[in-house]
Amino acid sequence: MLKIALKNVLARKGRLLLSALAVIAGCTFLSGVFVFSDTINAQIDKLFATAYDKTDSYVRSAVKIESDFNDDLRGTIPDTDIEQVRAVPGVKAADGDVQGTAVVTNAKGDVLGGDGPPQFGSVFQDAESSPWELKEGRAAASPNEVVLDTHTADIGDIKIGDAVTISTTGQPREFTVVGIVTFGGSESTGGPTWALFDLPTAEEFVLGEPGKISSINVVGDGSISQQELTDRIQELFPPDQVQVLTGKQITEESQSELAKQFNFFTTFLTIFAAIAIIVGTFVIYNVFKISSAQRLRENALMRAIGARSSQVTFAQFVEAAAVGVLGSVLGFVGGVGLATLITAILNSTGNGPGETTLVIEPRSFIITFIVGFVVTLICATFPAIKAGRVPPLAAMRDVSIDRSARSRKRLVVGAISGAIAALGILLGLTADAIWLAVGVLGLFLMFIAFGPFVVGRVADVLTKPLGKIRGVTGEIAGRNAARSPERTAITAAALGVGLTLMVAVSVLASSLQGTLRETFGKAFTGEIAIRPKVTNNGILPSTLATDADALPDVQAAGIGFSPFNILKPGKDPEGEFGATVVPDAVAKVFQLDFEVGDYSVLKGDNVLISHDFADSEDYKVGSTIDAGFLNGNTTTFTVVGIYRDDFFGNVIADRAAFANSGLPQFDFFIAARPEGGATTAQAVKSLDALAEKYPTAKVQSREQYIDDQVKSLDPIINFIYALLLMSVFIAVLGIVLTLLLAVYERRRELGLMRAIGTTRGQVRGSIRWESIITSILGVMMGITLGIGIGWIVVTALKDQGLEVFSVSISSLIYFGILSLAFGLAAAWIPSRKAAKAPILEAIATT
Numbered sequence: 001m002l003k004i005a006l007k008n009v010l011a012r013k014g015r016l017l018l019s020a021l022a023v024i025a026g027c028t029f030l031s032g033v034f035v036f037s038d039t040i041n042a043q044i045d046k047l048f049a050t051a052y053d054k055t056d057s058y059v060r061s062a063v064k065i066e067s068d069f070n071d072d073l074r075g076t077i078p079d080t081d082i083e084q085v086r087a088v089p090g091v092k093a094a095d096g097d098v099q100g101t102a103v104v105t106n107a108k109g110d111v112l113g114g115d116g117p118p119q120f121g122s123v124f125q126d127a128e129s130s131p132w133e134l135k136e137g138r139a140a141a142s143p144n145e146v147v148l149d150t151h152t153a154d155i156g157d158i159k160i161g162d163a164v165t166i167s168t169t170g171q172p173r174e175f176t177v178v179g180i181v182t183f184g185g186s187e188s189t190g191g192p193t194w195a196l197f198d199l200p201t202a203e204e205f206v207l208g209e210p211g212k213i214s215s216i217n218v219v220g221d222g223s224i225s226q227q228e229l230t231d232r233i234q235e236l237f238p239p240d241q242v243q244v245l246t247g248k249q250i251t252e253e254s255q256s257e258l259a260k261q262f263n264f265f266t267t268f269l270t271i272f273a274a275i276a277i278i279v280g281t282f283v284i285y286n287v288f289k290i291s292s293a294q295r296l297r298e299n300a301l302m303r304a305i306g307a308r309s310s311q312v313t314f315a316q317f318v319e320a321a322a323v324g325v326l327g328s329v330l331g332f333v334g335g336v337g338l339a340t341l342i343t344a345i346l347n348s349t350g351n352g353p354g355e356t357t358l359v360i361e362p363r364s365f366i367i368t369f370i371v372g373f374v375v376t377l378i379c380a381t382f383p384a385i386k387a388g389r390v391p392p393l394a395a396m397r398d399v400s401i402d403r404s405a406r407s408r409k410r411l412v413v414g415a416i417s418g419a420i421a422a423l424g425i426l427l428g429l430t431a432d433a434i435w436l437a438v439g440v441l442g443l444f445l446m447f448i449a450f451g452p453f454v455v456g457r458v459a460d461v462l463t464k465p466l467g468k469i470r471g472v473t474g475e476i477a478g479r480n481a482a483r484s485p486e487r488t489a490i491t492a493a494a495l496g497v498g499l500t501l502m503v504a505v506s507v508l509a510s511s512l513q514g515t516l517r518e519t520f521g522k523a524f525t526g527e528i529a530i531r532p533k534v535t536n537n538g539i540l541p542s543t544l545a546t547d548a549d550a551l552p553d554v555q556a557a558g559i560g561f562s563p564f565n566i567l568k569p570g571k572d573p574e575g576e577f578g579a580t581v582v583p584d585a586v587a588k589v590f591q592l593d594f595e596v597g598d599y600s601v602l603k604g605d606n607v608l609i610s611h612d613f614a615d616s617e618d619y620k621v622g623s624t625i626d627a628g629f630l631n632g633n634t635t636t637f638t639v640v641g642i643y644r645d646d647f648f649g650n651v652i653a654d655r656a657a658f659a660n661s662g663l664p665q666f667d668f669f670i671a672a673r674p675e676g677g678a679t680t681a682q683a684v685k686s687l688d689a690l691a692e693k694y695p696t697a698k699v700q701s702r703e704q705y706i707d708d709q710v711k712s713l714d715p716i717i718n719f720i721y722a723l724l725l726m727s728v729f730i731a732v733l734g735i736v737l738t739l740l741l742a743v744y745e746r747r748r749e750l751g752l753m754r755a756i757g758t759t760r761g762q763v764r765g766s767i768r769w770e771s772i773i774t775s776i777l778g779v780m781m782g783i784t785l786g787i788g789i790g791w792i793v794v795t796a797l798k799d800q801g802l803e804v805f806s807v808s809i810s811s812l813i814y815f816g817i818l819s820l821a822f823g824l825a826a827a828w829i830p831s832r833k834a835a836k837a838p839i840l841e842a843i844a845t846t
Helices: 002-011 013-051 081-086 150-156 199-207 226-234 247-294 296-304 309-348 362-388 392-396 408-430 435-470 472-483 485-523 542-550 611-617 680-691 702-711 714-745 747-755 760-796 809-826 828-835 839-843
Strands: 057-061 091-097 103-105 119-123 132-137 145-149 163-167 173-183 193-197 215-220 242-246 528-532 554-566 574-581 594-596 606-610 624-628 634-643 651-654 669-674 697-701
Touching: 013 173, 013 247, 013 309, 013 362, 013 714, 057 226, 057 247, 081 091, 081 215, 091 119, 103 193, 119 199, 132 145, 145 150, 145 163, 150 173, 150 193, 173 193, 193 199, 215 226, 226 242, 242 247, 247 309, 247 362, 247 485, 247 714, 296 309, 309 362, 408 435, 408 760, 435 472, 435 485, 435 760, 472 485, 472 760, 485 702, 485 714, 485 760, 485 809, 528 680, 528 702, 542 554, 542 669, 542 680, 554 680, 606 611, 611 634, 634 651, 669 680, 680 697, 697 702, 714 747, 714 760, 714 809, 714 828, 747 760, 747 839, 760 809, 760 828, 809 828
Parallel strands: 119 193, 145 173, 574 651, 606 634
Antiparallel strands: 057 215, 057 242, 091 215, 103 163, 132 173, 145 193, 163 173, 528 669, 528 697, 554 574, 554 624, 554 669, 594 634, 606 651, 624 634
16 A cells, blocks of 8 residues: 555646645745744854954842843943953953943935844944944044944945044934954854943943943953953952853853844744644645545445455555655745845845844754654545545546535534533633633634535525526536535635634734724824924933923923843843933923822822832832832932833833933833914924934824824734735745635536536636635635634733724725636636546546
């Protein structure tokens, strides 16, 4: 039987490749994620290995505030520590470094970078520990000079001698570019922009703290080990104030922290790869089921000449294994190509890893192969077992018969799945949200189980109007879809799953945008907004709000966010961000729904907290919060009010409370309104004139600002749609495969149709309309389930502030039309093949 199975595989090379296509598509996505992830991780390792290649010890503040995004914030240390470190025996060189935010604007007014990667301000000095190397020019030597990295200079079309404006947390300043550098010989550090100053300028302009630095890079003289040198330096400082690491330790820590941040993105992509594979299982199962049904006579003859049921099943598994091996291997190769394409696209937009070679780990191939192979065998299990049970008398039957629309087992499975779905959704909305996953899975199983029952009836309903519109062509299409309900249902379900997720994302996005619009509309009572031109990483200098409020026809209030640690006895510090405002000013442009208190009590160390934060931490009016800042200072906040809105986050504080926090103050947003009888137009004109001094700022009307905030979700939503399109592509591929196999199965029927006068165009039309019917069924399932799942998610997130349920009708129409267009395109090759059915072969009886 093994020889027979292998010969069958080799004799049907075309079918083998067709059957493997769904496996190839799913494995391509999966392996592409792995290869891309490994490449980025390798680049991260290389980046920090280069950064600290010459560093033997690394001195920094021991005070930190942990962030939820794996990017801990650290305090500063005095630059006088540099001389102390230099005096340690075994130290060859010690140089201070600064790291903060600095936004570069070229002479054309273009803000450089910021669309994802950060915009850094740091130090360049001709030091032995520096990874920067001069490509052109020289180092900055005065407060009005700057050095740029090659990537920043290239995207801004900047040359030596050009003037640029740089914005940090204070007043923007103009600098002359005196040097251009590379990073360890590389043109880019993977996307960020860099403005590099001399040390005194960086302390004053980037950190806003003259006499303070971020760290010290130490190079040893080789007389002692890194660890011994590090221990000697640590003896100079209290461990709770200053931390000293070896060069190896800071390299590994930096690599690990950035890898953690990127791992979220990798996990995100892997989820969508899993979705693509799940959709592919529908297609793979359908292909094996159709193939098994079409070989009913062949398998029955094998049974008639003595083959056991287990032998026939074994032969089917051998063919499935061949499909799994071929699909997994070709899918992995396709994934390497996909990773290459993604890397090239990211590099072209300035957000990629730069010049690098793909990293292909054996683990990536092994996982991809196992997943593709196992999924294929699982999908082939039921068809293989059913093939082994075929009775020998079935050898007299010419075609397979689909009785799934009358299956009692399906009714039972569908009813049980429906009950599980209802129970899971009920428990998820009232008890634990984890039950929602069970409920959604039950919904999918219910739709799949009931699919053949619905398909036959819907196809019958569509047959009559199709017959009137397209005549015999439409009627044949409807009957063909109805006579194989399980096949049609599973093919439609593959498309339905992908479309369900797209519709659910659309509903969630529409609801989130509606909630944002409503929240901003209620809270933002001002008429004018000032926001950063670059929304991803943008900040506004704190002086802008002050300057705007000083205008005679404008009332303005800035909103910033400053970190602090919540200190609790016996517990590790908990990082938190406080919204910092000027109470009297913000009260005129932002209205909150206060449960207790108002802006008037927000003075000094008094704070307002959100209702959810008060509940989770058991705070009430009068409670105190011990807070620690990055410079080691501490204070005690007193809760004087509670608000219900989530616009400001958990804590609102008077900006004066953070005056001694060790961090410069800046704003993410400024709200304004006319004052002193001025009109909105007059106020906008004054603010536009002021904004010319702040090239990173953009003045907008209240409506424009709200629209921009809502539209800011579009990039991530469109990215999710792009990932889900892979699932839709696999589903469309399933329609192509199903129709091709159906054409093969009905080749005699099609030939007879041609013999009695059916034109090639009519045959092509019947196949195309059959594909459209399948697509309509998938659209019906996708839209129904998508809206249902979207409602479930929005309802579950109501306590998190998602209060508006909204369905974008235009998106539903777009998705529906797109799916039907895909269905029509999927029928192009099968319909042409059907039209070429051999007439003489069909009417021959021997």
